[in-house]
Amino acid sequence: MNGKFIKNEQLNFIIKQIALIKDSTNKNVPQNVLAAVIDLANAKILDLFPNASLEQKEMLVLAGPKTDKEYEQYIQNLSDFLLPFPEITQQQLKKMFPKHKKIKLPDLSNIDLNQLTYLSWNDLGYNKKFIVYELEGKMVGIECEFTPTSKKNLCSFCNSFGDVAYFSTVTKAKKSNNPDYYKSIGNLICVDSTECNKKISNVEYLNAFLKDSLGK
Numbered sequence: 001m002n003g004k005f006i007k008n009e010q011l012n013f014i015i016k017q018i019a020l021i022k023d024s025t026n027k028n029v030p031q032n033v034l035a036a037v038i039d040l041a042n043a044k045i046l047d048l049f050p051n052a053s054l055e056q057k058e059m060l061v062l063a064g065p066k067t068d069k070e071y072e073q074y075i076q077n078l079s080d081f082l083l084p085f086p087e088i089t090q091q092q093l094k095k096m097f098p099k100h101k102k103i104k105l106p107d108l109s110n111i112d113l114n115q116l117t118y119l120s121w122n123d124l125g126y127n128k129k130f131i132v133y134e135l136e137g138k139m140v141g142i143e144c145e146f147t148p149t150s151k152k153n154l155c156s157f158c159n160s161f162g163d164v165a166y167f168s169t170v171t172k173a174k175k176s177n178n179p180d181y182y183k184s185i186g187n188l189i190c191v192d193s194t195e196c197n198k199k200i201s202n203v204e205y206l207n208a209f210l211k212d213s214l215g216k
């Protein structure tokens with residue numbers, strides 16, 4: 001473990017809490033209100049790490065208010081403790097999608113595994129988005145059909161407003177009385193997964209979507 005204990009989405013969550021504190025500071029809210037905002041942020045951050053050691057808790061607690069530079073330093077310090085996305089090879093990725101012999105794979109050397117909650121890439125030749133994620137300790141992959149949209153909208157994964165496309169996937173869930181029935185589920189998801197990974201702060205939806213897709 002070498003002391004690493006923070007996931008990408010957890011650091012994103014912490015960064016969002018800091019943005020809220022900065023926002024209150026900029027609005028010159030009364031001191032007691034600002035103190036309450038900081039207390040709440042601390043409670044939410046510590047909630048993410050129920051098993052944190054005393055040392056880790058000390059590192060996480062935001063005593064404040066701080067200057068921009070101090071917040072930067074705080075985030076920088078936490079970044080050293082990021083748990084990277086598990087190492088994966090192109091060969092392993094190919095095996096996850098055996099149906100696609102000519103699958104276009106992402107250049108893994110260009111991807112910062114520290115800033116990755118889920119690995120995803122688009123293959124416009126197949127009109128597909130591929131998503132790889134460690135679900136309950138096991139690496140899983142799904143493919144989605146890609147339908148471009150022209151409007152910006154909320155992404156289901158990161159909950160941020162941006163360039164999204166409609167991605168649908170056929171699930172393995174079957175109706176017992178109809179073996180030919182396959183349920184399809186769709187979502188608006190960021191087209192650019194690097195951007196999505198910078199913003200995702202909660203994996204609840206991602207987990208549910210993958211479980212649903214895999215019929216778990």
Ligand SMILES: [Zn+2]
Binds near residue numbers: 157190197
């Ligand atoms: Zn997104």
